[in-house]
Amino acid sequence: MSANEVVSSAAVIEVKLPDGSIREVASGTTPLDIANAISPRLAAAVVVARIRPLRPAASRRDPEAPDSPASEESMYAADATDLDGTRLVDLTAPLTEPVELWLLKEQDEASLKVVRHSAAHVMATAILELFPETKLGHGPATDQGFFYDVYRPTPFSDADLAAIEARMAEVVARNEPFVREEEAREKGLTDYAAEGEFMKVHFIEKFTKPGDEISLYRNGSFSDFCRGPHVPSTGRVKAFKVTSVAGAYWLGDEKNQQLQRIYGTAFFNGKDLEAHFKRLEEIKARDHRVLGKQLDLFSIQEVAGSGLIFWHPKGGIIRRAMEDWMREACIKRGYDLVFTPHIMRRELWKISGHEGFYSANMYPPMELDDAEYRLKPMNCPGHVLIYKNSPRSYRDLPQRYAELGNVYRYERSGTMHGLLRVRGFTQDDAHIFCTPGQIEDEVVACIDFAQLTLKTFGFDEFKVELSTWDPNDRKSYTGSEEHWHLAINSLKSALNRKGIPFREIPGEAAFYGPKIDIKLVDVLGRMWQLSTVQFDFNLPERFELEYTAEDGEKHRPVMVHRALFGSVERFFGVLIEHYAGAFPMWLAPVQVGLVPISEKHLEYAQQVKARLEAAGLRVELDARNEKMNAKIREFTLQKTPFVLIMGDKESASDSVSVRTRGKGDEGNAPVADFIRRATTLIATNAATLTVE
Template sequence: MTIRVQLPDGSVREVAQGTTPYDVAMSISPRLAAAVVVARIRPLTAAAGVVATEDEGSEEAMYAGHETGERVVDLSTPMVEDVALELLKESDEASLKVVRHSAAHVMATAILELFPETKLGHGPATDAGFFYDVYREVPFTEEDLAAIEKKMTEVVARDEKFVRVEESREKGLTDYAAQGEFMKVHFIERFTKPGDEISLYKNGGFTDFCRGPHVPSTGRVKAFKVMSIAGAYWLGDENNQQLQRIYGTAFYNAKDLDAHFKRLEEIKARDHRVLGKQLDLFSIQEVAGPGLIFWHPKGSLIRKEMEDWMREECIRRGYNLVYTPHIMKRELWKISGHDGVYSKDMFPAMELDDAEYRVKPMNCPGHTLIYKNSPKSYRDLPVRYAEFGNVYRYERSGTMHGLLRVRGFTQDDAHIFCTPEQIGGEIEACLDFAEAVLKNFGFEEYRVELSTRDPKKAGDFFGSAEDWANSEGALRDVLTRRGLTFQTFPGEAAFYGPKIDVKLVDVLGRMWQLSTVQFDFNLPKRFELEYTGEDGEKHQPVMVHRALFGSVERFFGVLIEHYAGAFPVWLAPVQVGLVPISEKHLEYALAVKSRLEAAGLRVELDQRNEKMNAKIREFTLQKVPFVLVMGDKEAASDAVSVRTRGKGDEGSVSVGEFVARAVGLRDGHAMEL
């Protein structure tokens, strides 16, 4: 029996059923067969379109079965139906993910050969490399990691083939249970059903329960590094066993690996925690508790500029500013559904005189109460409420990270209440606002993701299938109308509705999750919100949640790393540093300071009895955009000698000329000096 295989150039080959992608590559060219890593196939009958993907590093991504459609497979996979086939070389991003997943298996092989008492969890590829979760009573040391990496080199040199085999679910459960592999038993029970066949991958004497795909052999894992180790609770539950998560990375060659570590050095130099201390922007005080941010004067100035711009933009776009309490009765959170679905991420309830209270993890229930406080007509809609609201979430102790993952933060939250007919326009306006935020703060590139309900896990989401279909369709229509490329992630929606996430790309090419726009048809129903329609009848509004900074803290952390602390003039806490050459020039420096401050510039005068170069160096270390030096010549000609960040000495200009330049850069929110 033959099948049809369509190649990317549109040509179609008829081959025997069971032919592998490697066979096809060999029939084209042995050189091609040696170069390809994996294959991408799609049934010719499958509908074209954006393919749903799953979270990297998740259990679902590792073990769950493929939906009908496009998938990446081993070169040795038999093709049994008509397919479109792509042979992927090292230039394809999907190939690197497969190399990294195979590297995780190589690392697991090495771990078991050195430490056979170890029990295995899962080992996914990530955007930065790979990891493997393992359980071992004795903690691994740095020396152990070095030994594992050395043993991996031996496994690669053995060039062991990755071989996929299938066996019954029952046999897999029996074998893994006998070996005490409790994590593998869990994965099989969770991701397969009685009577299923499960897939295993073998290389040499190592066998792992795995969906694949893999490179042809361990010898294709050419450039790798075991990097670090961290703790992770089994199933994310702090009451379970403490696992050890061993991180590594892998690339096609040593050149790419070296480039990766050079990039890591640049990332390290931009670490917002280090720069935050160096530039005196913020701190986290152990005596006060982890994940709680103290904003220092300079950081607070930057925050003020961020919030002032956002508030003015909200008002210009028709939002009303509101404020809601930090704590509210637990009953409110029961009505909203958060007390049940979101409870583990909230701080425990506290008992006061009349009831139990909880600190708020988000602002939306408070905004619904403001909406409900007075009757609304269709003429009043849309109603848009915006708030910089302090919220509190119980992040686990091992997950917090500087400004990026905290327990107390300020959400630039807004909620829009509108008619069903207005929803498309409101969502589009939110996306337009999100793009304006990114552009204003110097981010030109971003990615868009649509998170939807997983019908197979309908119990995790509130509302009817019809409501979900309508709301997901509305978001898709807006994205399509704006011509945005997006990926769809089933199962990643909020419990109350689907959402659009906008992930900015920073100067190092890293993606950050910040802006989100969410459709909610549940809270209006739960809080019995209504408006009087044109027909005189009562109707239920629909609701849009949106946060564009995401949180002030997280956005600020990203800004610090994007600019490496060298903020554009309008955000810089100190915009101009003044350096009198000697004490006799101090009077002139004070006069210049007054003129600059009158123009609204933030100025710092160094009056210390220090040498001029020491003062200039201090302002340079603080990444001040402009340093003005003043001596006899400048005082006599009403001028200043300008040193510009990143450019050095630019010579002498009049004070008026400098003020015009600095004010122009500030008011234009220019990113470059």
């Protein structure tokens, strides 16, 4: 082979397309070049490209082998490698090795996040053009839009936000290309430091190493430290809105500078943008804080303290139904119910590791007669002590302890949010102590239990994430690398046995072990983090737990943490918003409202009330001297499933006039027939309460 032939051969790479076809192109060809070669219409429609190295078949990983942990670095990892080996790149990125290539159009979820990240750069451009004294933090895409953290001593006003949005429109109209540039890390640090961009200096130091090249994205005169990718030009950011501004401390530390976080959102077109804001109106109408007050379910009393929940009688009824179901389900699944103290000696938290790894989230120690004590942020050390109180044999395992225990965690001022972010809450905590050989079956059983819980309370859709450790960040975790690999592989195996797809999130594990997070999807398509299953090899080691194995020797058990509601308060808040306060019959605090037309019908209404209550129904009789329509309206506002009206005709025929929530007047029915209907409906609602 001649030298020219060698050069020619080296300059050609293979690109595999989704249809399986292979294209041979010159090294340096871009995804946009390939799109144009396929169709100019396709080239105009694509937003971003996804690639994966095209490895020779002999070197490809065994598909049955466990995934290796991937690294993902905060907001700057937009182009980080995903678990399937793919990564997003700009359409203008040169391809220099054989790859699989996907050209993503607007229908792809990843494309929308790229548009939103580009919109954040457009917003930063507008901010600096209008307010050049501003210093930039970071501007990631989010599930709802994007934001940019900035430092500016003067607060942004509503008029400022309107001006920023108007200037963004100008930046979009300029249709400036997004150009990726690379420079030496040291030059970037020097330039940003000279400009007083302290946040950019921090991010470069944190996410790059000496000697690295850093990437910047430039549009017009604006540039930003960023890994990308971006849309081809600012003109591709077509439908956007600046929505609000809020405070945020630099690095989340109250001692640092007060930043301003400017929020916005972006979509591919105005229709989607309009639909988004209609959805926000629906979310606002379902706000659990508003409905909680309207329906008299709970309150937060400032005289008592932020983030502390007072359950009112009607909310208490729902809580009792939730907790009764959970306790019964736990017992039927082989759990023992336990109770542990609210405060325990500080020494216990030192042994468990919480004092070192979790103290920022705990309340300060209390000096008592014999020692320092702390309010418990978790139930697990208490359950460990119960296990350790008696000798254990392999025949005793697994031991499963469940507790609806009150715990207390310090949430910073301004972070509380109704029932969703509180300082004191009830955790439906359980801990399973078992042999290493039992761990996978126990995790599978926990996943089954979580699915049953979500289904029972009306959630049919969920997504799963597996949070693993970052082996390069040893200070944030405890335990050996061997333990971590065992734990991660056990959780993966359990999910694979269930056939549940999951996303791996490196660096998000608890300090003591990896975890499975099950995120439910509510009626509006929002995801909520509630149920979790966690592997812990740390506490058994720290507390020197033992069991006698079949060989007569002492062995160390392993431990599973699991919470299904997550917290009763948070789960209740999600329930309120999911149902918009119109709870299913079995959960409704008042299931039947009774409306006598006049005082002469009150005695009959009281007789009906007694019969309904004897059948197990929760009933409220409105005996006020008010007009019938006013009473009906009140029960309607309270979202009562059934309202029964009683007058002369009903009294004479032992019947009631039935109004059903969402349907209105359904006519007359004998009392006995209504009781059968209502109790059957409750039984149907509760059909999933049967614990298999």
